[in-house]
Amino acid sequence: MRASQEYQAHVLRFAIDRFRRQKFAHCGGVLVSQFGDGFPAISAAIVDHARRPKRAYRAVADAFAPLFLTIDLPEDQAAVDGLLLRLPRGRLQHLRIVCVNDDPSRHGRARLRWRIERERAHETSPWREVRGWFAKRRFRGHDWITIPDQLDPAAVIAEPAVRLHADGVYRVTAELEVAGQPIAHMEHRFLVGDPPRGQRLSAGRSDRLAQRAVEPLVEARR
Incomplete structure (x- = not known):
């Protein structure tokens, strides 16, 4: 579980980083499509159903500074x-x-x-x-x-x-x-x-x- 969450954090930060470098050139904004889980599940959300942040939460927050x-x-x-x-x-x-x-x-x-x-x-x-x-x-x-x-x-x-x-x-x-x-x-x-x-x-x-x-x-x- 830890490895998959670290991979998700890396991929999201990499993507947001890349798009933000293209500000006004090829990209007008970045949107994280799935923020939180509505029920226990294996998903791409960055906050689980109990509103506990996954590892990607901090990575996304830092990338959106x-x-x-x-x-x-x-x-x-x-x-x-x-x-x-x-x-x-x-x-x-x-x-x-x-x-x-x-x-x-x-x-x-x-x-x-x-x-x-x-x-x-x-x-x-x-x-x-x-x-x-x-x-x-x-x-x-x-x-x-x-x-x-x-x-x-x-x-x-x-x-x-x-x-x-x-x-x-x-x-x-x-x-x-x-x-x-x-x-x-x-x-x-x-x-x-x-x-x-x-x-x-x-x-x-x-x-x-x-x-x-x-x-x-x-x-x-x-």
Whole structure:
């Protein structure tokens, strides 16, 4: 149950994030079609029949924040790996931090702080570990930006260019501050490099494993 709820939370946040980045371009709004269950059921609702929020409830609430920060990864260079995108190692990547504002009270200047750090490493060579460690100090920045107006489309407010040499799970965070107080926060994870060795399968071996999984079903049907 937990895995299915986490998957639902990820999918809804991913969809809302993607549509909000297209504000006024290809999308005029986002609507969650099923909010609550009317009776005990397995459904796509984000609140159950007893009005207890599922995991997707918080994800949807965060994704609908009036002042919203998100990250646009270079998907043309990425591969899908589970629920995350996997970027190639050692290649210069241009990440775009995007701001969407639907709050009429928010405008003017704000301070943006962003940071990219590796959370967890895969198996890698000592040389790549050393290069990744020295590169960490380049994976942060701050700047003054202008908050887009409520009637403006989504705006790219920063475009960090980074070269990630170490394999693993990375986290990018960004925060907007006004008068020293945070007004918006973003956190996103992605992968870099090759999958761990245990996850790598050759095409031939993958086909053989798939065939072995199907054989018992064929025998049962006979």
